[in-house]
Structure formats: C-alpha cells, structure tokens
Amino acid sequence: MRADGPFPSVAGAGATVLAGTASAGQLRFVAAELTSAVEEARRRLDLGPLSTLAFSHTALAAAMLLPLAAKRPHRLEVEVLGDGLVGKVMVEARSDGGLRGTVQVPRAVGEGGVDDLRLDAAFGKGLLRVRRVDERGSRYESQVGLVQGDLALDLAHYLDQSEQRRAAVLFGVRLDARGLRRCGGLIVEALPGTSASAVDEVERRIRELDSVHGAVESRGAEGVETLLAAAIGEHHRVHDRWPVGFRCGCSREGLRQRLLELGGDQLRELFETEETVSAECAYCAETYLFEREDLLEAN
Ligand SMILES: [Zn+2]
Structure with missing residues (x-):
C-alpha cells in the first residue's frame, strides 16, 4: 500500500478500492471490495435486505466514481432518485476513504427471500445524480435518467452521457439471512484514443464473466483482483490501493x-x-x- 497515496489509511477498515491501468495504458480500471464498510452502514441504519441491496449498489457507484472523476473531488455523492420501494438512496464517498449514506425507506419489503431481491423493484424509474464537491465546497452536478433497473448499466450510461467515456461496469452484491455477505465491483474505462478492438475485447470478456459474486464471495478483495485478471488480462498495473471504511464525521x-x-x-x-x-x-x-x-x- 502506498503510504503517500492520496487516500490516508482508515484504521480498522477491511474494504479496499484499487485503481490502475491495463493494455499498455489504453484502459483504466477501478475495482472495489466494500463489504465491511457497507455492512457497518447496514447495521447502523438497520437496513432490511432490499434496502441493503440498493445501498450496496449505490455505495459501489460512489466509491468507484470518486477516483475516476476529473480533478479528484473532496467528496462524491451518488443519489438514486427513483419511484421504487426504497425511495431515495444517497451514498457519499470521501477522499479520506470515508463512506456513509442514507436510504429513505430503511426496511423496504420486496417479494420473496434474499435470493429473489430485485433491484428494479427497489429503485424503480427516476434519476441517477452525481455530485462532486471540491475542497472549497464548490459543487458540480450531473444526472441521467434511471431506465435500466440495473445500476451498473445506469452508471455506464452516466459515464457515456456526462463524461463522454466508454466504460464497462460490473457490480456484485450478495446477501444472506444475516446481512451483507459480499459487495464488490469493477469499472473498466477506455482512455481517449483507445483502439476499438481493445474496448470490444474487454466488453466481451466482461459479458462472459457471469457474475462478480463468485470471485468476490469466495476471496474478498483478492477475488476482485482475480476478476480483474479475467476481465483485462494479467498485465494490468495497480497504481493506487486504499482502504475504505464506514465513517460518518457528524458531531x-x-x-x-x-x-x-x-x-x-x-x-x-x-x-x-x-x-x-x-x-x-x-x-x-x-x-x-x-x-x-x-x-x-x-x-
Ligand atoms: Zn453521524
């Protein structure tokens, strides 16, 4: 771990975000394993399974967009403003590795058990809004329509529409009867000038990874690296790696x-x-x- 990285360490945190490049610098990636940070939020906010699922996806979006944002913001907030069962969900990721958020309906009830939870029912239709806040408190906001019932696809759509960047996004969240079991994800982004074939190849490989669950579930942060290797090849370079933890900062x-x-x-x-x-x-x-x-x- 780089001691001089932009993200100072957070004591006692097990969750990790890592960022790097692959394909001779043509691709940039961010991978995250957020289980412990999100589980702490779930416990404190007493979230039910469907609300935990929605919070987990929103947390992955916030934690992975932060290092991808231009002029790395002091904090980045992702809001999902849908008409679904959980209402509004907001997660804030900060440059010190702190993560926190809220769910409007903490114990939303969906149909079926933890294996049948549906993200489209949780979020419904609405907006995905991203707000970047710099050191001086200046805010930059952009949003896209929430149409897919799949926040990973919505995030790829956001990067395309708002940032004109082509990216593949993969989220894996697994719950069991006791709470959150795994929460991890991966964004691979094509840098300007990347050959179309390199991008197509990554998209093809990511489609073939049937789910992030397996890799992340069995091996945690290491599983995310296994996933990276499968998606973008062994020759990727991790440039930054930093811990993320639930931290509120209220007083x-x-x-x-x-x-x-x-x-x-x-x-x-x-x-x-x-x-x-x-x-x-x-x-x-x-x-x-x-x-x-x-x-x-x-x-
Ligand atoms: Zn607080």
Whole structure:
C-alpha cells in the first residue's frame, strides 16, 4: 500500500478500492471490495435486505466514481432518485476513504427471500445524480435518467452521457439471512484514443464473466483482483490501493446547529414538555442529547 497515496489509511477498515491501468495504458480500471464498510452502514441504519441491496449498489457507484472523476473531488455523492420501494438512496464517498449514506425507506419489503431481491423493484424509474464537491465546497452536478433497473448499466450510461467515456461496469452484491455477505465491483474505462478492438475485447470478456459474486464471495478483495485478471488480462498495473471504511464525521456541534435552525419559538415549545431534546444523525444513527441551556440562551 502506498503510504503517500492520496487516500490516508482508515484504521480498522477491511474494504479496499484499487485503481490502475491495463493494455499498455489504453484502459483504466477501478475495482472495489466494500463489504465491511457497507455492512457497518447496514447495521447502523438497520437496513432490511432490499434496502441493503440498493445501498450496496449505490455505495459501489460512489466509491468507484470518486477516483475516476476529473480533478479528484473532496467528496462524491451518488443519489438514486427513483419511484421504487426504497425511495431515495444517497451514498457519499470521501477522499479520506470515508463512506456513509442514507436510504429513505430503511426496511423496504420486496417479494420473496434474499435470493429473489430485485433491484428494479427497489429503485424503480427516476434519476441517477452525481455530485462532486471540491475542497472549497464548490459543487458540480450531473444526472441521467434511471431506465435500466440495473445500476451498473445506469452508471455506464452516466459515464457515456456526462463524461463522454466508454466504460464497462460490473457490480456484485450478495446477501444472506444475516446481512451483507459480499459487495464488490469493477469499472473498466477506455482512455481517449483507445483502439476499438481493445474496448470490444474487454466488453466481451466482461459479458462472459457471469457474475462478480463468485470471485468476490469466495476471496474478498483478492477475488476482485482475480476478476480483474479475467476481465483485462494479467498485465494490468495497480497504481493506487486504499482502504475504505464506514465513517460518518457528524458531531454534536453539527447537530446542535441543525436544531438551532428550528428557531427559538419552536425550541421553547419542545422544552415545555421535555427536559432534553434528542437528535439522531441520519447517516450513522448516533443520538445526541441536548438540554435547555445548550439550545436556548439564558434570557
Ligand atoms: Zn453521524
């Protein structure tokens, strides 16, 4: 692991993203194994299976788009705004390797068991929106229609429409009765000037990989590398590798500021019936308690 990489290490994280090139620099790839980070989010947000599936795909999109984005952003948010069972899903990936997000309907109920979960029912029709935020807080946003019922295909469509880049995208998410078992993915992108035959070859190989599940499920991050070799050949070079972990970054002061936005009248009303007011972070479910003097001046 490069100690001087752009992504400082995250203590205790098992999830990994790696990026590199192949085919003599004609192809660029990003691969991710996010199981531990997404499982931590699932546990904290108490997500049901269908909501976990939707969150996992959105997390793969965010974590892998971040290193592909021009002028690597400070943070990148992927929002899936569909009319399906889980409602709006948002995941934010940050340049320090932190990952967090929300699902509007945490315990959406689909038909069948964990093996029958359908992503098209979870997301429905709507928009895939990508927001890049730089160090100074400037935002750049673009979006495409969500039409495929398959976020990997939607992401390839996004890269084509918004960035004029041809890419093949593969996601593998597997759940069992206890929670998330594996969550991994791969994006292979053709750099400008790449021969059409090199791109066709990768697309053909990726279509032939019947699923990411097998490789990622049995071997985790190593499985992602096996997958890379199958998709783009043994002669790929990994240039960067960094850990990703669930991390919220919320603070008591941040939540206090949000409560203060309610205004004095509403806050006084809350304290008429309660000794303390609690605020729960939507991303990590941490609860912060506030007393009257925390929120209302002594006057
Ligand atoms: Zn939080």
